[in-house]
Amino acid sequence: MADDKDVLRDVWFGRIPTCFTLNQDEVTEREAEAYYLLLPRVSYLTLVTDKVKKHFLKVMRAEDVEEMWFEYEGTPLKWHYPIGVLFDLHASNSVLPWSITVHFKNFPDRDLLHCPSSSVIEAHFMSSIKEADALKHKSQVVNDMQKKDHKQLWMGLQNDKFDQFWAMNRKLMEYPTEEGGFRYIPFRIYQAMTGNDRPFIQKLFRPVSPEGNAYTLGDLLKEMYPAAITNDGEQKRYQVVIHGIEPLLETPLQWLSEHLSHPDNFLHICVVPTPSD
Amino acid sequence: MTESGRNCRKTDVGVLYRTLRGVLCLMSGCALNEKEFFSCCQLLLQQSEHLRDGWSWEAVQGSEEGYLRKTVLRSVLADCYDAQKQTETASDSVSPVSAHPIQELQQQERTQPVVATCFHSDGIIGDDGDEDDAVCVLSEGSSHVLQYEYHILYSCSYSAPVLYFRAFTLEGRSLTLEDVWSSVHPNFRHCLQNSPLTAITQQEHPLLGQPFFMLHPCRTEEFMRPVLQEAQEQPRPVNYVLLWLSVVGPVVGLDVPLKYCTQLHLSSLQRSTSDLMSSTVETGVRRFARKTCK
Numbered sequence: 024m025a026d027d028k029d030v031l032r033d034v035w036f037g038r039i040p041t042c043f044t045l046n047q048d049e050v051t052e053r054e055a056e057a058y059y060l061l062l063p064r065v066s067y068l069t070l071v072t073d074k075v076k077k078h079f080l081k082v083m084r085a086e087d088v089e090e091m092w093f094e095y096e097g098t099p100l101k102w103h104y105p106i107g108v109l110f111d112l113h114a115s116n117s118v119l120p121w122s123i124t125v126h127f128k129n130f131p132d133r134d135l136l137h138c139p140s141s142s143v144i145e146a147h148f149m150s151s152i153k154e155a156d157a158l159k160h161k162s163q164v165v166n167d168m169q170k171k172d173h174k175q176l177w178m179g180l181q182n183d184k185f186d187q188f189w190a191m192n193r194k195l196m197e198y199p200t201e202e203g204g205f206r207y208i209p210f211r212i213y214q215a216m217t218g219n220d221r222p223f224i225q226k227l228f229r230p231v232s233p234e235g236n237a238y239t240l241g242d243l244l245k246e247m248y249p250a251a252i253t254n255d256g257e258q259k260r261y262q263v264v265i266h267g268i269e270p271l272l273e274t275p276l277q278w279l280s281e282h283l284s285h286p287d288n289f290l291h292i293c294v295v296p297t298p299s300d
Numbered sequence: 301m302t303e304s305g306r307n308c309r310k311t312d313v314g315v316l317y318r319t320l321r322g323v324l325c326l327m328s329g330c331a332l333n334e335k336e337f338f339s340c341c342q343l344l345l346q347q348s349e350h351l352r353d354g355w356s357w358e359a360v361q362g363s364e365e366g367y368l369r370k371t372v373l374r375s376v377l378a379d380c381y382d383a384q385k386q387t388e389t390a391s392d393s394v395s396p397v398s399a400h401p402i403q404e405l406q407q408q409e410r411t412q413p414v415v416a417t418c419f420h421s422d423g424i425i426g427d428d429g430d431e432d433d434a435v436c437v438l439s440e441g442s443s444h445v446l447q448y449e450y451h452i453l454y455s456c457s458y459s460a461p462v463l464y465f466r467a468f469t470l471e472g473r474s475l476t477l478e479d480v481w482s483s484v485h486p487n488f489r490h491c492l493q494n495s496p497l498t499a500i501t502q503q504e505h506p507l508l509g510q511p512f513f514m515l516h517p518c519r520t521e522e523f524m525r526p527v528l529q530e531a532q533e534q535p536r537p538v539n540y541v542l543l544w545l546s547v548v549g550p551v552v553g554l555d556v557p558l559k560y561c562t563q564l565h566l567s568s569l570q571r572s573t574s575d576l577m578s579s580t581v582e583t584g585v586r587r588f589a590r591k592t593c594k
Contacts, residue, residue, distance in 0.1 A: 103504065132474045136502045136511050146501060153518055154457045162518070209457075219361070222509035227456045 030282045034266055035185045037064035039110050040120040043075045046094075049127055050087045055079055059120065064107030064266060065286050066180065067148075068093055068100060069138040079125060087127065092135055094124045099134045103147050105285050111264045111293040112213050145177050148287055152176060155209035155288030156195060158227075159280075164195055180286050188286060195288055196281050203237070204230035204277035210290040212248050224248060230277035240279060240292075241272030251294045264293040330525040331459035332540050334365075340541035341368050341452070347542075347560050358451075360507055367507065368452040368541075374483070374553070376444050445470055448483075450554055452541065453506065460520035461541050463548055464505055464512040477502060480513055483553040500552070515548055523547065 038061040045055040058078045062071060069091075076091055093100040095113050100123065104112075114121050130137070138144065152173075156165035165173075172191050179188025198205050212224040224247050230238055244251045244263065252272070253259045262269055265283050276290075284290050332340070341357065345368070348355035359366040451464040467475035467483075480500065481489060503514040524544060531538045546556040 101504070133510060136504065137476070150501075150516070157457045157518065220508045220510075221360070222504060222506070225456070225506065 042120040042122050043125050045079050046124050046126045051082045053082045055082045062106045067144055068102040070144050089128055090130050092126050092130055099131045102138050103136055108291045112215055115295055116298040151287035158207040158209045159205035208276055208280045212292045215295040237275040240274050243276055259297050261294050262297050330521050330528050334454055337454040338364050340539050343539050344542050351559055370450045372448045374446045374448055376446055455517050458517040460517045461544050462517040463515045466512045488551045
């Protein structure tokens, strides 16, 4: 049990060294220096980049500044995805620090959601938690919580307070012992290179079979994304990445959901092509 | 779609009635599973074909997974952004602007001089080779014509349908949440603003990955339950998706004509379902408003 708690801490305190560079086409009064920051894997870009904005605003005029947005190698970065998911999906096998380009003009409103304030991030975060609980507990646990309990979850994330967050989140990780696990596992599978528009795979999946056997990560992938599984004798084409690591496919899904979920209570799984050396 | 539409006209009533009863029997409680969602949508589609109401089914990867879609051109009056004026004039119509499926606009009598234009730019109208949408009519001052796109998807998390929508000017500018608020009926605006989880928020479309506005589904089961129980007490056949749409659609300016029920031509069924529709729409809307105002 002590080991399991350590996992929770390791997940919470995961960081990605990032270098923010201003887009060349932005109009500046002086040359803008790059800004370096350690980004929390479990947080959201627009929640942790106030310092980045302040830094670049020093060399820009107010009239040249619109809503800030980020891009990596030409791809607009979706702020509503956890930072760790964006990194694993787009840049997991590239050299650190992660190089992100900052923009203040030409917001791509066909690709990105607007983020006018932190209350939008809060609403999005709480909406994910509610949806995860709808899957795990038919919303019973989250609906039994008071407004101040919901606030505690958000404040815990916003202020990087592990204990404050988990004091409340542990309730969302409980289940009746006779069930063996949650009703359904909240998960999303992201594919790095997709031929189609679909941003992720999210379907109903139980953690325990009707006979009472625990389903594994491999079982989930076999059902939802069979291409990610390497068959015997084949060369491994894909990596299945959660929080920057490749868990064994034999890992029970219920354990993954309890320990490797993001603060939004979802298990975000990235399937990326194996790097060819 | 045309194929099923043709079959529909032939066997028509018998098929529809049997399908309706099948849907009712499938209903277990007030949650909707994905198969039931699909059946309800197909039924709605058949009726939409009859009424030329403009709904289409967009399938995902050739599977049964998919969503209903409808594009509507809406002519926005210059003064309709004035909330006060709307409260006075909106008493007998749900939405303060007139909305027409594209085909309807072509056939309507117009008093103003109009310009007929055919455009396919940006996939705004006429994508996927949908010939019906290729020609549309603009009234003078195209900046006052907006294109609304409505999608009905299934949420497996909430076992309920979800309404997504987005809007553009004809020049392709996306409407913001502020712009869209003005098309929300004044009575709902106050309620929705107080309750963020039933509010209209910007979300990523789960199948297309693009920003859409969404009416949050977490309260759907709550307000559908009494509506469905009333229907099941009779018992009357109901189309969950149609019933749900008749409650939430008007909130975002999407009308659902009562003709959806009266077109069935079975006199008893016709009377009972149109009665049911109007009473459940009323009840559902009141309950929806009450719940969202908590």
